[in-house]
Structures are given as structure tokens and as C-alpha cells.
Amino acid sequence: MPVAIAVDNLSKKYIICHQKRERYTALRDVLANGAKSLAHKLIKPFAASEIASTHEEFWALKGVNFSVEQGDRVGIIGRNGAGKSTLLKILSRITEPTSGRIRIRGRVSSLLEVGTGFHPELTGRENIFLNGAILGMSKMETKSKFDEIVAFAEVEKFLDTPVKRYSSGMYVRLAFAVAAHLEPEVLMVDEVLAVGDASFQNKCLGKMQDVSTQGRTLLFVSHNMGVINALCNKAILLQMGQVVVSDTVESALARYMQRNTTEGGHQFVNNEVGKPDAKANVLEACVLGPQGEPSPSILIDENFFIRLVWQLNVRVPFLRVGIEIIDSTSVVVLSSMDTDTTDLYGKPREPGVFHETVKISSFLLMPGSYVVKVFAGMPGLERIMEVDHLLEFEVIDNHTHLSHVGGARRSGYIATPLQWGIQFEHAE
Amino acid sequence: MRTDELIIEAGMTERHYWQDLWRFRELLYFLAWRDILVRYKQTVIGVAWAVLRPVLTMIVFTVVFGKLANLPSEGNAPYAIMVFAAVLPWQFFSTAISEAGSSLTSNASMISKVYFPRLIIPTSTIIVNLVDFVISSLILAALMGWYGYAPSFRILTVPLFLLLAFTAAMSAGVWIAALNVRYRDFRYIVPFVVQFGLYVSPVGFSINVIPEQWRLLYSLNPMVGVIEGFRWGILGGGAQLYWPSVWLSFTLVVALGVTGVMYFRKTEKSFADVI
Numbered sequence: 075m076p077v078a079i080a081v082d083n084l085s086k087k088y089i090i091c092h093q094k095r096e097r098y099t100a101l102r103d104v105l106a107n108g109a110k111s112l113a114h115k116l117i118k119p120f121a122a123s124e125i126a127s128t129h130e131e132f133w134a135l136k137g138v139n140f141s142v143e144q145g146d147r148v149g150i151i152g153r154n155g156a157g158k159s160t161l162l163k164i165l166s167r168i169t170e171p172t173s174g175r176i177r178i179r180g181r182v183s184s185l186l187e188v189g190t191g192f193h194p195e196l197t198g199r200e201n202i203f204l205n206g207a208i209l210g211m212s213k214m215e216t217k218s219k220f221d222e223i224v225a226f227a228e229v230e231k232f233l234d235t236p237v238k239r240y241s242s243g244m245y246v247r248l249a250f251a252v253a254a255h256l257e258p259e260v261l262m263v264d265e266v267l268a269v270g271d272a273s274f275q276n277k278c279l280g281k282m283q284d285v286s287t288q289g290r291t292l293l294f295v296s297h298n299m300g301v302i303n304a305l306c307n308k309a310i311l312l313q314m315g316q317v318v319v320s321d322t323v324e325s326a327l328a329r330y331m332q333r334n335t336t337e338g339g340h341q342f343v344n345n346e347v348g349k350p351d352a353k354a355n356v357l358e359a360c361v362l363g364p365q366g367e368p369s370p371s372i373l374i375d376e377n378f379f380i381r382l383v384w385q386l387n388v389r390v391p392f393l394r395v396g397i398e399i400i401d402s403t404s405v406v407v408l409s410s411m412d413t414d415t416t417d418l419y420g421k422p423r424e425p426g427v428f429h430e431t432v433k434i435s436s437f438l439l440m441p442g443s444y445v446v447k448v449f450a451g452m453p454g455l456e457r458i459m460e461v462d463h464l465l466e467f468e469v470i471d472n473h474t475h476l477s478h479v480g481g482a483r484r485s486g487y488i489a490t491p492l493q494w495g496i497q498f499e500h501a502e
Numbered sequence: 503m504r505t506d507e508l509i510i511e512a513g514m515t516e517r518h519y520w521q522d523l524w525r526f527r528e529l530l531y532f533l534a535w536r537d538i539l540v541r542y543k544q545t546v547i548g549v550a551w552a553v554l555r556p557v558l559t560m561i562v563f564t565v566v567f568g569k570l571a572n573l574p575s576e577g578n579a580p581y582a583i584m585v586f587a588a589v590l591p592w593q594f595f596s597t598a599i600s601e602a603g604s605s606l607t608s609n610a611s612m613i614s615k616v617y618f619p620r621l622i623i624p625t626s627t628i629i630v631n632l633v634d635f636v637i638s639s640l641i642l643a644a645l646m647g648w649y650g651y652a653p654s655f656r657i658l659t660v661p662l663f664l665l666l667a668f669t670a671a672m673s674a675g676v677w678i679a680a681l682n683v684r685y686r687d688f689r690y691i692v693p694f695v696v697q698f699g700l701y702v703s704p705v706g707f708s709i710n711v712i713p714e715q716w717r718l719l720y721s722l723n724p725m726v727g728v729i730e731g732f733r734w735g736i737l738g739g740g741a742q743l744y745w746p747s748v749w750l751s752f753t754l755v756v757a758l759g760v761t762g763v764m765y766f767r768k769t770e771k772s773f774a775d776v777i
Contacts, residue, residue, distance in 0.1 A: 088775065101687040163774065167510060167617040170771035176510040190615045195540045207532040208616055 076179065078260055078291040079142040079165070084174030086135040086160055086315075134160040135315040138174070142308070144259075147285075147292040149302035149323060151330055152312035153370075158295045161312065162186060162264050165293070180259030180291070183210055187264070189249030194238035198229055198248055201237055205252045219255045226277070227251035247274055254281045261285055262293040279305065299327060299441070299470055327472075330371070341368050342464055353390070353458040354450050357427065358383040361446070361467040373472050374489055375436050380446060382430045384459065390452060391422050395459075397432065398447040399439065407439060407487050440489045441471040519767070523619045533626040538633055552637040556593050560586045563706035576708045576733060577740020580649045586642050587736040588705045588729045591667045593638060595674075595725060596696040598631040602675025603692045606683050610777045620770045621763070624679045628671050635664075642736070654738025663731035666752060670724055673759035680766045683773050704729055709744060717744055724758070727751025 135157045142148050150158050163169050165176065166184030191208040192201050202223055206216035216223075224230055227248040229240075237245055263282070282305055285292050296302055302309060302323060309326035311319040319326045342359040362379040363369035372378045380397060396411040412430055413419040446465040451457035469489075542548040560582060567573045568581030575581045602624040606613065609623050646653065682688040703725045704712075712720050720726055727748040734743035 101685045104685075164510065167508075168614065169774040171510065171512050173512045176508075178508040178510070182508065184617070186615045187611075191609075191612045193536055193540060195543045196536065200536075200539065204532050204536055207529045208612065208618070210526075210618075213528055 076144050077141050077177075078144040078146070078179050079293070080177045081138055081140050081165075082175045082177075084135055084138040084161075084164065084176060085133060085172050086157075086164060086169070087172040088132045088134055090130045090132050133315050135164070135171075138312075138315070138317050140310055140317055140320045142291060142293065144179070144291055145286070145289045146308050147294065147306045149306035149309040149326070150293065150295045150312065151297075151299070151302060151309055151326060155314075156312040157315040158312055159186075159264060160315075162262050162293070162295055166262055178260060182260045182262070183256045183258035184262040185209070185253045185256070185264065186262075188246060188253055192237060192245070192249060195236055197236055198224075198233045198240070201248070202252055205249065209253060209256055210258075211256065215257075216252075223251045223255050226254060226281075243274075250274075250278055254278065258290070260291045260293070264295045265297065297443070299330075303327070330470075353388045354384060354386045355459060356382065356384045356448060356461055356464065359446075359448065359464050361465055362431075370467055372467060372469050374439075374441055374469055375472065377436050378434055378467075380432050380434065380465065382432075382448060383427065384430075384448075384450070385427050386423055386425050389422065389424055390458070392420050393423050393450060393452055393458075394419070395428070395430065395448070395450040398449075399434075400445050400447060401440075401487070402443050405487065407444070408434075437490050438488065439469045440484070440487055441469045443468040519619060523621060526618045526622055529618055530622045530626050530629075533622065534629045537627065537630040541630065541633075549637070552634045553641060556586070556589045556638045557641060559589050559593070559705075563589075567706040573707045573711055576710065576737055576742070579737040579739070579741065580651060583642075583645060583649060583651055584708060584733060584737060585706060586645055587733045588703075590635065590638050590642060590736075591663070591728050591732045592700065592703060592705045592725065594631055594635045595667055595671050595728070596699065597634065598628045598671035599674045599678060600692050600696055601627045601631065602671065603678035603682050603688055605675075606679045606773065607686075607777065613777055614774045620773060621676070621766060624675045625672065628668065628675055631671070632668075652738075653736060656735045656738045658735075660732065660735040663728060663735055666731065666748075666755065667728045669759055670728055670751075670755045673755055673762045676762040676766045677758065680762075680769050683769070683777050699723075699725065708733075709747070710742070718746055718750070721747030721750045722754070724751040724754040 138157075138161065150161065152158050160169075162184065163186070164171050165178070166182065166186065168184075168186070189205065191205055193204065196204065202220065203213065203216055207213070211219075224233065227244070227250070229244055229248050232240065232244065237248070240248070279301065282292065282294070286305075286307075292306075294302070294306060306323050308321070309319070309323040310317055311326040311330050319329045341361075342356070358381075360368050360381045361370065361372070362381055363372065364376040364378060366379065369378070382395070382397070384395070386393075394411045394413040396409055398406045399408040401407050410432060412432070444467055445463050446467070448459070448461045448464045449457060450459040542551060545551065547554070563585045564582045568575070568585070573581075575584045579587075605623045605627040606620065613620065613623075678688055678692060682692075700706075703723055709717065709720070709726065709730050721744070728751055730743055731748055731751075734741050
């Protein structure tokens with residue numbers, strides 16, 4: 075198969091300004107910083123510039139190489155900040171690389187967001203044409219697919235209503251429908267499947283699968299391993315801006331799951347121990363895999379642990395320490411206290427360091443990413459310790475079929491397989 | 503379908519840029535169409551705004567400069583018509599540059615999510631302003647009918663001066679739009695320039711008021727040539743045109759346009775990063 079995309083030593087650098095709150099530069103700041111650094115030099119001519127230290131280089135991508143053959147469906151996976159979206163932005167020419175070279179054969183379309191350029195005042199019909207033009211379709215092309223788009227989005231009745239009166243579901247369906255009818259030779263998609271209800275997601279997934287059967291090339295960024303599994307035949311794993319694996323989906327997923335990664339928020343060490351005024355503080359915390367090793371990712375069929383080391387600085391008459399597991403939509407999925415299953419309930423605690431571990435069973439949490447909140451308090455009296463965003467981890471589905479219907483996510487918060495009793499009576 | 507190969511490299515000036523611009527001409531059309539459709543939505547008097555603004559400006563200038571200050575008109579043209587002939591290009595220019603200037607930032611979501619030649623966005627805003635220009639032209643026609651003032655054959659040159667006005671708006675607009683992406687100060691600079699420009703350009707008065715020896719210097723404001731050109735074309739008859747100001751304006755506009763497009767294209771690729 076001929077090569078559709080060849081990426082050669084691609085890098086992208088961003089300059090991060092720590093000092094500023096604004097997303098943009100203002101002439102005022104440029105002038106003010108200039109004056110500040112000048113004044114600084116006058117006062118302390120030999121000190122290192124303070125201003126310069128507020129600008130930091132960040133390599134979103136560094137030396138990325140890979141190639142994609144025509145007709146391949148490639149999933150791009152990696153943790154948050156690994157460079158997936160940056161890569162897609164460069165490939166779709168939204169931003170330019172700092173160095174490196176890319177060759178793409180064929181007409182490219184990219185879909186980084188559904189409904190880009192939709193105008194709330196315009197009707198559904200008008201927005202279809204507008205969005206089509208933005209995505210690179212000609213008027214003729216949009217016209218010929220118009221009925222198909224409308225049917226796919228199921229908005230026939232509201233075609234002449236301004237989209238600001240649409241429900242969010244209708245809006246998203248219409249937006250995706252336009253995008254789904256693009257017919258480029260190379261299609262790049264960024265996590266847009268996570269829209270709409272489950273049945274619409276399945277419809278979208280079916281549409282994406284069609285893309286590949288027509289010999290077109292697909293580049294697909296997702297956090298949803300189930301979808302990557304269902305849709306792609308190859309995968310690229312990015313880690314801190316570099317390609318770690320570019321191979322089959324299985325090998326990339328396996329590597330993605332690998333333990334002892336040093337990145338991520340699954341470990342916490344307190345650097346400012348012993349605040350004199352605090353009655354208690356967390357010293358260390360960690361998410362541990364089934365063998366007790368620190369791990370940012372947990373398979374759905376494994377038990378795992380959360381370990382917490384904390385220090386109590388005063389004697390308290392009674393206390394409970396708890397965790398809350400919170401999903402990506404800020405729903406508290408589970409909370410648990412150390413007094414639940416131990417004999418500490420209602421008993422005093424002496425100052426000292428507590429090492430606590432809580433075991434969380436397999437097949438409990440749905441696949442997804444979670445954060446852990448920790449707190450300690452005397453119920454009804456006082457909360458003496460509280461850390462909102464202490465740890466992060468994610469639960470990953472390994473082909474258990476528990477979390478997905480087809481490729482779309484099942485609804486619900488609990489992934490426990492339940493016993494079904496089935497009796498069947500044959501039709502006469 | 504033809505297979506075209508696309509090469510993306512750091513700092514590379516796009517070889518297919520102008521070709522791409524042509525390919526995306528439909529987007530230009532759709533964006534302009536969108537802006538025209540929504541321009542006066544949810545306003546009480548709608549399109550009447552396009553009528554009200556130039557008419558009120560004309561009335562104020564006619565009263566202040568024509569009646570109170572008793573400045574002379576050009577040739578035998580009524581003062582109101584002389585003012586309106588200048589309000590026409592000035593209103594177009596000033597609205598176009600302020601809208602083009604903020605056009606990129608108000609379409610930020612598109613810029614950070616889709617590729618297309620970014621030049622399309624300021625261009626489409628300027629085209630949209632042509633609609634208001636056409637409406638204003640109709641008012642001028644009505645005004646001339648009211649005064650019974652017939653234009654001469656010179657009216658045929660007006661499209662050329664409109665082209666000059668369009669290029670001027672485009673040149674300034676492209677500069678401001680690109681600068682505004684990085685330095686939001688232009689949000690404050692542009693309204694000031696527009697307000698200031700109304701008084702330093704010969705909108706409310708004729709260029710004849712300016713002493714002869716200062717006219718060339720005065721014409722360094724590129725809108726002077728444009729406005730005087732409009733007057734010369736529309737008023738016909740006794741209106742004089744100081745040609746050096748037109749050539750100076752033409753040269754300045756072209757220089758501004760060429761550098762503007764160069765700057766725009768140089769910074770265009772980082773728009774998505776800084777917007």
C-alpha cells in the first residue's frame with residue numbers, strides 16, 4: 075500500500091508564560107516587562123533576569139516519526155498532554171510545526187470539533203451549508219448530500235428554525251451529520267465521537283467504519299480504548315510528545331498499560347510537611363496496582379489500592395479519614411471511610427503517622443478517568459484535613475464487553491457483571 | 503479525484519496559498535452571506551441602521567461646517583451633497599477596518615479548529631460592508647434627486663475610487679486584524695483612529711479649505727485622495743481634483759497592502775497558538 079502520511083522528525087515548541095493570566099499579549103505588558111527588566115538590571119546588574127524565568131519552553135512534540143499507509147485506520151492514544159491534539163492540529167495545518175516535515179497524499183479533512191462555525195441565529199438549513207463550506211465541501215457537494223445529512227441528524231422538522239432554539243442533542247446531531255458526510259481521502263478526527271446519546275454514538279461509529287471500508291485513511295484520537303479497539307487496525311502511542319509505539323492496536327494498548335510510568339498524578343508526595351498550624355496533613359499518597367506497584371492505569375478486571383500516609387499533629391477524641399472517587403463529570407461515584415470496616419469508629423487518635431491502604435474491587439468502576447479526594451474530620455464538628463485533587467487514575471477496559479455497546483460507552487457508573495437468569499420458550 | 507501531495511514544513515511559505523484561496527472562495531461567499539444574514543438580526547429597526555448613521559453624520563456636518571462655520575462647498579454643489587459624497591467612502595472605510603480588525607478574534611473558534619487561508623475572514627467582513635455602502639449610495643441618489651442635482655459623466659469613475667477605497671480598507675484591515683491577534687490593544691486603538699480620522703479627513707469640509715502649500719502633506723492621509731476622488735466623480739461640474747493626492751493615496755495604499763499581506767501571511771500560521 076502506498077504511504078498516505080509520512081511524518082519526519084516533527085517537533086512543536088510552545089513558550090509558556092507563568093506570570094500572565096491573560097491568554098494574549100498586550101502591548102502594555104510588552105512595554106511594562108521591558109521597563110521592569112531594565113529597572114532590574116539597573117538595580118542588580120549581575121542578577122539573573124527574573125523576567126526571563128517566567129518564560130518556559132515546552133515541547134508539545136519532539137522528534138515525532140511515523141508513517142501511515144493508505145486505507146489504514148490509525149488510533150492515536152496517550153495521556154492528557156501527550157501531544158495528541160497538537161499532532162492533529164499540525165497535520166491539519168491549523169498551526170505550523172517548529173521543525174520537521176510532513177507529507178500527505180490526498181485530500182485532507184480534519185474534524186477537531188463538531189459544529190465549528192455554527193451560527194446560533196441561522197437556521198439548520200443555513201448552517202448545513204455554512205458548516206459544509208468551513209469543512210471544505212463545495213456548495214454542489216453539500217447540496218447533493220443535503221437530504222442524507224438531514225436524515226442522519228433526524229432534524230427534518232426543524233430545518234428552518236434557528237439553531238439557537240435547538241436542544242443540545244439536536245445541535246450536536248446536526249453538527250456531526252455535516253461532518254460525517256465529508257468524503258476526503260484522509261480524515262482526521264479528534265474525540266468528537268463522545269457526543270450525543272448512546273444510539274447516536276453508535277450511528278456515528280458506524281459512519282466512521284464506512285470511511286475505512288472505502289479505502290480512505292483515518293486518523294483518530296481518543297481516550298476511549300473501546301472505540302480505538304473497535305475502529306482502528308493500527309495505533310500510535312504518544313508519551314510526552316514522543317512516539318513510543320507505532321504498531322498494532324494490541325501492542326500499543328499493552329504498552330499504554332505498562333506499569334511504573336513516572337508521569338501522571340497517581341503519586342503524591344507532600345513537599346511542605348509540617349505546617350505548624352495544620353492539625354493533620356497528607357504526607358504521601360499513591361494509586362497501586364494489583365501487585366502493589368504504583369500505577370496510573372488500572373484494568374477493569376483487577377483489584378487495586380489507594381495508599382495514604384498522613385500525619386496527625388494533635389490528639390483528637392474521634393476522627394474518620396475518607397476518600398471520594400470522582401469521575402470526569404464531577405460526580406462522586408464512591409466514598410469510603412477508614413472507620414467503615416475497622417474498629418476505629420468513635421475512638422480517640424493520638425498524634426503520629428498513619429499508613430492506610432484501601433482496596434477497591436475489580437469490576438466496580440466504569441472505564442474512565444477519576445480523581446481522588448481525601449479528607450479527615452470529626453463528623454459534625456470540624457474538618458481537619460481536605461485535599462480535593464490528590465490523585466488521578468484511570469480505569470481501562472480490556473475486552474470485557476462490560477463498558478461498551480458496540481463502540482459506544484455504556485451508560486451508568488458501575489461496571490459490575492450481574493447474574494442473569496434466562497428461560498426460553500421456543501415459538502410453536 | 504486527483505491526488506495532490508501536501509507538504510508541511512516549519513517556516514515554509516505555502517506554495518499553494520493563492521490556489522488555496524481560490525479553492526476556498528465559496529467559504530468567502532458563505533462567511534459574507536452569514537454576516538449579512540445576521541447583521542441586523544434582533545435589532546429593532548434592522549436595516550434602518552444602515553440609513554440612519556450616514557444620514558445623521560451628514561446632517562451634523564452640514565449644520566456645523568456648512569451653516570455655523572460657513573465653509574465653502576465645492577463648485578456649485580449643495581453642502582449636504584458634498585458632505586454625503588465623502589461620508590460614503592469614509593463610513594465604508596471606517597466600519598470596514600474596525601470590523602476587519604476584530605474579525606479574526608471574533609472567529610477564534612474557527613481559526614483554532616479548521617484550516618483555511620485566514621485572509622478569507624477579514625476579506626469577507628469588508629465585502630459585507632459593501633452592502634451598507636450600496637444602501638448609502640441609494641440615499642445619496644435620493645438626496646441628489648431632492649436637490650435636483652444631476653451628476654456628470656464623471657460618475658463613471660466612481661467604481662475606480664471605490665476600488666481604491668476597498669483596497670485601502672483591505673490593507674489597513676489586514677494589518678489591524680493580524681496585529682490584534684497578538685496585541686489586543688488594537689481593540690482600543692482602532693476606535694480612536696476611526697474617530698480621529700473623521701476629523702483629519704476632509705469629510706465635513708472640502709479640501710479647498712486647506713491652504714495650497716499644505717495639501718501634499720495633508721494627502722499623506724490616504725483617505726484624502728479617496729474622498730476627494732469620490733467628490734470629483736459624484737459632484738462633477740465645478741469640483742476640482744488635486745491629482746497628486748490621488749496618486750499619493752494610491753501609492754500608500756498599495757504599499758500598506760503589500761506589507762500588510764506579507765505580515766499577515768508571516769504571522770498567520772501562529773494565529774491558532776496565540777488567539
